Each structure stands twice: as C-alpha cells, then as structure tokens.
Ligand SMILES: O=C(O)C1=C[C@@H](OP(=O)(O)O)[C@@H](O)[C@H](O)C1
C-alpha cells in the first residue's frame with residue numbers, strides 16, 4: 001500500500017452469470033470521520049462496521065500519534081478514547097497517509113486548528129495531489145505552513161494556533177474535503193465558522209459533528225437550491241458516542257455494475273447507504289434502464305440504508321448533468337464501464353475534479369477505454385462514451401496509476417468483455433475495498449493474479 005510495494009497485476013475474464021448476495025465494507029468517508037471525531041471527543045467512541053482499508057488505518061494511526069487511545073475489538077469493531085479539543089499532542093513522527101486524500105486533508109484541518117505541529121506525507125499519488133485548497137483557508141484561520149513541497153503538496157508541516165480564527169469561507173471547488181477541513185479547524189475557534197458551497201457535497205462531517213454534540217446550522221444557499229451554508233459554533237464539548245458505519249455506496253458500485261453487464265446475473269447488495277448526496281450513480285444507472293430494486297429500506301446509524309437487487313439489464317446511453325457530479329464523484333470510472341456496454345452515447349459533463357483524484361481519472365479512464373476498444377472522446381472536462389449495446393472487445397492492459405477505483409472498474413469490465421482485461425496493479429484496491437477480490441470471486445467472477 002505504500003509507494004514501495006510491488007505491483008500486483010490482475011486479469012479478469014468473462015465467464016458465467018454472477019449470483020449471490022454480499023455486504024460491501026463500511027463507508028470510507030464515515031470511517032475516517034469516526035476516527036477523527038473520536039480523537040477530538042472526550043470519552044470513548046465505539047465504532048461498528050469500520051472500513052478496515054489502508055486509507056482508514058492510516059487515519060487511525062495518525063489519530064493515535066496525536067494522542068487518541070485506539071483499540072480494535074474485532075471485525076470492524078473499534079474504540080477510540082479521545083483527548084478533547086485542545087488536548088492533542090505533537091506526533092513524534094511524520095503522519096504518513098499513504099494513498100489517502102480524505103484522511104490527510106481532514107487531519108490537516110484538525111492540526112491546523114489546534115496548538116500542535118505535525119508533518120504530513122504520503123505515497124507517490126498523494127504527493128501529486130493539490131493541498132493548497134486546504135492550506136489557503138487554514139492560513140486565514142491562523143495556521144502556519146512551516147514547509148511544503150512545490151506547489152503546496154505533501155510532504156508539508158503545519159503548526160496550528162492556540163485558538164483558530166472563525167471565518168466564513170466559500171469553497172472554490174465542490175469538495176467535501178475542503179468543507180470538512182475548515183469545519184474541523186473551526187472546532188477550536190471562538191465563534192461561528194461558516195462554509196458556503198455552491199453545490200452541496202457529501203454531508204457526513206456535518207451529521208457526525210451533530211452526533212458528537214456540536215451545533216451545526218445548515219441552510220440552502222444561492223440560486224437553484226443546490227448550494228449550502230454550514231455554520232458551526234466553535235469550541236463545543238464533543239462527547240464520545242456510538243457510530244454505526246453503513247455499507248459504502250462507492251464500493252457497492254462495482255458489484256452493481258458487474259451484475260448489470262454480465263448477462264444473466266442477479267446479485268443483492270445489502271445495507272447500502274442511500275444518502276442522496278452519495279447515490280448519483282444509482283440515479284444515473286436507473287435512467288440508463290438498469291433493473292435495480294431498493295428493498296428493506298431502513299435507518300442504520302442515522303442514515304437510510306437499503307438492500308439493492310440488481311439484474312443484468314439492457315442499458316442505454318444518457319446525459320449526466322454536471323450538477324450531479326458531487327453525488328457520484330468517485331463513481332465516474334465505473335459509470336464509464338457501464339456506458340461501454342450501453343446502446344448509444346453517454347455524456348458525463350463537468351468532470352474537472354476527476355483530474356485531481358488518486359490519478360487523473362479522466363485520462364486514466366480514457367486510456368483504459370482505448371486499450372479495450374471502446375469508442376470515446378474527452379471533450380474539455382466531459383467524457384463521452386459510445387456503446388453499441390453489445391459486449392466491448394476488451395483484451396487490453398490498463399495502467400492504474402496507484403488508483404484503486406481505476407483498478408476495480410477495469411476488472412469489472414473484464415468480467416463482461418469478449419477478451420480478458422488486465423490491470424497493471426491491484427495493490428491499491430486494499431485502500432477502500434480489501435475484500436473486493438474474494439467478494440467478486442464468491443459471486444462467480446473470474447479474476448486471477
Ligand atoms: O470527504 C470525503 O470523504 C470525500 C470527498 C470527495 O473528495 P473531494 O472533497 O476532493 O471532492 C471524494 O472524492 C473522496 O473519495 C471522499
């Protein structure tokens with residue numbers, strides 16, 4: 001999982017229909033936040049269903065280095081003993097976040113708002129990702145950037161102030177990571193910190209802050225009802241609590257699309273979080289003609305979850321509006337795979353943020369489609385995929401650039417193409433979906449290492 005691990009090539013081959021049911025691992029966004037708010041709370045936080053992927057384990061290690069007491073009780077069951085806002089200690093060593101954008105950026109918000117000094121680093125992928133978007137608001141809040149790699153990247157060292165300055169900040173990109181970093185720094189500000197976003201992004205930080213006892217007011221902002229203003233009252237006492245982590249819709253996306261494109265398949269995916277700020281892919285697939293039934297809708301850990309019964313379907317091309325991007329930002333690579341099997345043209349509009357993920361996902365997806373004989377075009381920040389309703393050719397080798405979602409997307413593709421598909425490295429899959437290979441094999445998928 002680090003930049004020095006050996007690449008692990010994997011090949012997916014077309015085979016028999018996929019059958020069975022599964023529960024995807026815990027949501028990655030919520031798992032990171034459980035560790036972070038557990039650190040900042042007083043008392044014990046008990047987490048159930050934590051994603052034990054490398055990204056989250058890095059956040060847990062960083063929380064420990066900043067003073068939390070962390071214990072694993074069993075599968076996905078963890079406890080965090082927090083130190084309270086203002087109670088963090090300087091970590092003895094660099095906080096190595098490896099591949100994790102969310103963990104590193106949210107923890108920058110924590111450190112940036114508290115009187116501690118910490119150095120952040122990561123793997124070759126994280127070292128390319130822009131951090132200025134986090135540093136800019138933090139500097140306004142009183143954080144000192146003691147050092148940084150060229151262009152505002154990790155490795156970088158932050159020193160937080162005794163108390164943060166409360167600000168009102170409009171995020172320059174639709175990013176839950178920017179929003180969350182500012183709110184987390186605002187926890188140690190004497191007054192109200194407000195984040196304004198033009199497009200609503202995933203709201204797990206706001207929800208969890210409330211769960212731990214903070215006062216957060218959310219109002220609609222701007223024209224069209226897409227924007228939000230989020231106002232946090234600083235210096236609350238956060239209290240340790242119970243967090244139940246629902247299954248990650250971004251991981252569920254892979255077996256969902258696999259079941260849709262492998263003829264004759266029927267798969268049930270259990271306990272998937274249905275937060276509307278995360279379900280843009282499901283909305284899009286249903287518009288494409290996907291047979292996805294929402295069963296047993298219920299509440300789990302403050303979120304609506306459902307079981308999804310998915311049957312292989314004839315898909316048609318659609319236009320995906322840019323305002324839907326925040327609700328499916330990590331799902332475009334796997335949507336491009338679905339689009340390759342659909343009849344007609346799928347246009348995915350406004351994908352500029354894909355260029356700054358674990359890889360430049362727009363380029364990585366386009367290259368993967370080229371390698372596997374799928375007609376497509378990148379037009380500025382839009383991706384246009386042409387399908388003819390039959391199985392794509394396959395037969396290519398895909399460069400994954402240390403990006404788990406590129407690896408999983410093209411392995412899913414290879415379960416339904418005419419010829420097998422190889423990805424050059426599957427090691428990063430463990431960052432978000434460590435059980436991906438056994439899960440897909442249990443459904444009948446043929447993936448070999
Ligand atoms: O806040 C989060 O948990 C996340 C926010 C998104 O990133 P951006 O904030 O960069 O859009 C998403 O891509 C990432 O996987 C998780």
Ligand SMILES: C=C(OP(=O)(O)O)C(=O)O
Pocket residue numbers: 055099100101102103330357358405432
């Ligand atoms: C973009 C992602 O994660 P992060 O930004 O946390 O690395 C992702 O999981 O697709």
